[in-house]
Amino acid sequence: MKRYERHADVLAQLIHSGALRPGDRMPSVRETSRTRGISPSTVFAAYYLLEAQGLIHARPRSGYYVSGARPAAPGGERPAEPLPSQPASTSTGVAISDLVFEVLGQTRDSTLVPLGSAFPGPELFPLERLARCLSGGMRRLDPASIVQSLPPGDERLRQQIALRYGLHGTAVDVEEILITNGAMEALNLCLEAVTQPGDVVVVESPTFYAALQALERLNLQALEIATHPRDGIDLAALAEALARQPPGQPVKACWLMPSFQNPLGSLMPEAKKRELVALLARYGVPLIEDDVYGELHYGPQRPVPAKAFDTQGLVMHCSSFSKNLAPGYRVGWVAAGRYATAVQRLKLMTTLSAATPSQLALSEYLAQGGYDRHLRQLRRGLAEQQAIALDAVAAHFPPGTRVSRPEGGYFLWVELPPAVNALDVHRHALQHGISLAPGQLFSADRRFAHCVRINYGHPAQGRLLPALECVGRLATALLKKELPALSG
Amino acid sequence: MKRYERHADVLAQLIHSGALRPGDRMPSVRETSRTRGISPSTVFAAYYLLEAQGLIHARPRSGYYVSGARPAAPGGERPAEPLPSQPASTSTGVAISDLVFEVLGQTRDSTLVPLGSAFPGPELFPLERLARCLSGGMRRLDPASIVQSLPPGDERLRQQIALRYGLHGTAVDVEEILITNGAMEALNLCLEAVTQPGDVVVVESPTFYAALQALERLNLQALEIATHPRDGIDLAALAEALARQPPGQPVKACWLMPSFQNPLGSLMPEAKKRELVALLARYGVPLIEDDVYGELHYGPQRPVPAKAFDTQGLVMHCSSFSKNLAPGYRVGWVAAGRYATAVQRLKLMTTLSAATPSQLALSEYLAQGGYDRHLRQLRRGLAEQQAIALDAVAAHFPPGTRVSRPEGGYFLWVELPPAVNALDVHRHALQHGISLAPGQLFSADRRFAHCVRINYGHPAQGRLLPALECVGRLATALLKKELPALSG
Structure with a gap:
């Protein structure tokens, strides 16, 4: 076996064992080259081989990912991406601050799971x-x-x-x-x-x-x-x-x-x-x-x-x-x-x-x-958190949910079925110790009333997955009118 | 001799020797009590005795000062205080920023004696x-x-x-x-x-x-x-x-x-x-x-x-x-x-x-x-610098000059004879390595054109006294038209 074949073999075993799961990002070429002491071209050769075997695939400007379906959503499908927005065509005055401050004020409690936060976790x-x-x-x-x-x-x-x-x-x-x-x-x-x-x-x-x-x-x-x-x-x-x-x-x-x-x-x-x-x-x-x-x-x-x-x-x-x-x-x-x-x-x-x-x-x-070393580690951590968050949304959010797949940062934009009011989800979530950023904050005319922004950049204590499960349950219950609307 | 008489005697000697000069502020009662280990009432008794002897005098809300005339100004008199201002009686739009930035830009050179600075010296x-x-x-x-x-x-x-x-x-x-x-x-x-x-x-x-x-x-x-x-x-x-x-x-x-x-x-x-x-x-x-x-x-x-x-x-x-x-x-x-x-x-x-x-x-x-210990030291330092600055203005500024006598802070407001343009003084002073804050900066209608604000809060290197001598000379020369006006 050549060196690149040996490396590809090791990775294939990790994929088959589940250590690397469908949707996971493969270690970067530069990183692998440095940590394993092999040349970048060897790493590339290994990845080409794995790609040819259908085990991984490349995403433009993003690197290689493990292939295979994510866990199926309740409806049996992976959530689609949100559609492009269709804002009003005329300019408008803005009066959003009161709502923003109301929501931010509700989410400052440091014991909340901060899915509504604008910052990543301090441990990063x-x-x-x-x-x-x-x-x-x-x-x-x-x-x-x-x-x-x-x-x-x-x-x-x-x-x-x-x-x-x-x-x-x-x-x-x-x-x-x-x-x-x-x-x-x-x-x-x-x-x-x-x-x-x-x-x-x-x-x-x-x-x-x-x-x-x-x-x-x-x-x-x-x-x-x-x-x-x-x-x-x-x-x-x-x-x-x-x-x-x-x-x-x-x-x-x-x-x-x-x-x-x-x-x-x-x-x-x-x-x-x-x-x-x-x-x-x-x-x-x-x-x-x-x-x-x-x-x-x-x-x-x-x-x-x-x-x-x-x-x-x-x-x-x-x-x-x-x-x-x-x-x-x-x-x-x-x-x-x-x-x-x-x-x-x-x-x-x-x-x-x-x-x-x-x-x-x-x-x-x-x-x-x-x-740059710190940044590489931070990006890897955030990408891993994104995979967890996308899986959770796919598994637990109501059918018809759409979700973004950003190639950076630490936010998901989740479009719930139109009948769900994000302020309701936000208020119920607060009662379960979770903050959210409801879509109404993101437009002068509050048109994104069925959307939420989710911060997946807080890896602490494995709280992300259960929190997203909970938000998904709440959204589903609101959709089925099993929970009361709390928004005024 | 009683204890308060002994303390008064020490101070009288300092005054006669010139260690404490006319206009100097006497050490505060609290400070003296603490540093000399004598009771506040003993210090007060000593000060009453010195006051009775005509050596010191009290200023309301300010403490005791050594009596006796300051060095006479060239005209033979101590400069008067500025008169109250007489601004326009109507409100006006403001367009002062360009001038402010021009002057501030000229005074940022750290080698200048910063009489135009808004801050006291860092060594304080x-x-x-x-x-x-x-x-x-x-x-x-x-x-x-x-x-x-x-x-x-x-x-x-x-x-x-x-x-x-x-x-x-x-x-x-x-x-x-x-x-x-x-x-x-x-x-x-x-x-x-x-x-x-x-x-x-x-x-x-x-x-x-x-x-x-x-x-x-x-x-x-x-x-x-x-x-x-x-x-x-x-x-x-x-x-x-x-x-x-x-x-x-x-x-x-x-x-x-x-x-x-x-x-x-x-x-x-x-x-x-x-x-x-x-x-x-x-x-x-x-x-x-x-x-x-x-x-x-x-x-x-x-x-x-x-x-x-x-x-x-x-x-x-x-x-x-x-x-x-x-x-x-x-x-x-x-x-x-x-x-x-x-x-x-x-x-x-x-x-x-x-x-x-x-x-x-x-x-x-x-x-x-x-x-509070730091503040006491800072205030004492600034008060001492003020005495130096007032003496210098009295000795070197042209007859007709008026000057404030603030009971705190680190600025003097100097009103030069009306024929002197403060921007001229400022520009000539810059050429002598000194910054000033010309009066034009302090009013929307630039009416204080013959005034300068002087920062005496930079004790470093004994540069205050010669700088003030220089500014006084420049103002005098401008008054006598021995120097060209530089203001456009």
Whole structure:
């Protein structure tokens, strides 16, 4: 037996024994090569062989997966993906905050199984090493600099961020980068920099509720555009909307998540991102690109941000370390293109600067190396959790349920049968110690009333599977009217 | 000799030897009692004796000072205090940001003598102990809490802050306190919570440029009210302005600094604060109270905030640790009364939460004790620097100069002869390696064109005295037209 045949044999046994189950992602080539001490080409050869044997299959940009049906859903079928959304064609004022705060307030109890949370589990992050970097960074701090730590932020940290842009093929100047209090501040400052009250802003449908809240806070009009759960915003619909707007009421900005959109998990292919940027450039419309999940890809390559295709300085790329390295440190950034000075001034006027200790901790961590190792482990963990979650939805949710299959991040978008009200499911689930993010939060007109966003990024204590079983039971009971509606 | 006579004798010798100079503040009674191991009544007795001998004198709410004339100014007289301001009587739009950013941009060079800085010198802060508290706090962190560190912020820190309110005689509930990214964010959120674009907001005249920038950012109208350099805003003028506003355009908020106003240094007496709060309550107008310098009093007692007299929940009290303990940590807070929920929601929507490491460092530091010892040392240092700065202005600034004598903080407000343009002084000073804050920054209509704000809170390297000599020379030369005007 050749070396690749031996390796394929070992894997085939794992599959037959059930150690690797249908739907599981195969170990990455790079990882295997490193851990087994064999060359990448040997690993590839083994995978080609297993593929030829029908044991595994490749998914584009995502890697290899064990073949074979998932456990059948009650109806006997694997749930379909949600259909593209069909939002209203006109812009609308936003009044969603009260509902968002009501739901968030109900889900803050730390004993709940946090399926409604926006963050992954804390056990996924290298918090101890970060704390050591924090101490080390502070020891080396020049006292004079702590008084002068004004925007754009710590020079070394900005260099590290620019370096990562470069490694992923996007050229961003260190001077363009502004450190913010998380991506949330970056996104809000960008929106404020390019709009006046009453302006129209394009968002995806469904869209992250914080984007809707930002629009509401600044008295902006939301124009929601149809979005596909797999490849993102519908460019034809966007082009039509841009052309259709009356001259006195043009679109002033787009706030989009091209990679692993929240809540859909959709990923725009590179060509589509390029087309998006070109389309917006034709209308001179700035793109506020929320890319906080970009590093959480399950496939081998980090998706290129839309920013990479920007030649006009119209793309404001926002990201942070909060979702993939250092929650609670509140360090995000924006590379705001031609708006960099305007955004920096807004930052100076509202929160002055980001916290020096947090900035130093991250620049120290990044300089020491090991970020990519941590990210590989995090992505693997999230991909494994996704398989568990998809299985559970297939097995326990009512017939007619549709569910997204994102290639990154840690959210599922679950479309229940239309007769089920997600706020009812949410309120019953709370009584069973489980939080959810009901679909009503993700649209100005609350149209996703039968959808829920499920966070599968909390591996702790094996609580994910029983919690999803419970939510599935509740949804089924509500569908059969065996449980009372609780929504007002 | 009795014990108090012996102590008085020691002090008299220090005065005669010049170790304690005219204008110097005498060591506080409490401090002396503690460090010398004698009772407070003995110290008082010694001070009464020295006062009877004409060697020292008391200043209300401030302590004892060495008597005798300061060095005579060139004109032979000690500079007078500035007169109360006389702002325009109508509200006005604000367009000051470009000038502010131009001047701030010119003064960021860290080699300049930072007379134009808004911060005291870094050597005044316990940065090493804070860094140890940071490490200690992070070691004790429950990982689960770092993901959930949402507003209103760290519970222990808010308890410590509530405790300090209580110690100073102001009852504030822990639940009312929201941790923010410095006072700057707190102030901006408060303003946003109670205004809509076009609303009228009362500010002092002169006022801190960041308040003007906040008004400009939110498209608000500034209504500047006459302010006395010693005891603050003119309540009769404020009452008249409130009564005079047309019904369709009422005042929607006051943004004031009742204690050690920036730039004047004025301190409203308690009775006047009480009257202010009652006046605003009659009109239902919220007070945004900027109290970032309240802890930097030279007198024995911390000035009570206006918040202490609020019975209607109309006072939003904003402060931070940035000016008196932990610059760069970006930890401030607001106790926003009836607006607490609205402000907290705005925080959630814009920057989510304050950085966890910074919050932990401060709660750890405050729990360990020693904050008041640090503050006593800081106040003593600043008071000494003020004496140096006042002497230098008296000795070197042109005849006709007026200067404030604040009882706390670290700013002098210097009114030059009207023929001198402060932007000229500023630009010439830059060429001599000195930054200044020209008066034009402190009013919507740039009326303080012959004033400068001088930061005397940077004790490093004895650079204060020669820098002030230089600024005085430049102002004199500009007055005599021996130097060219540089202002465009």
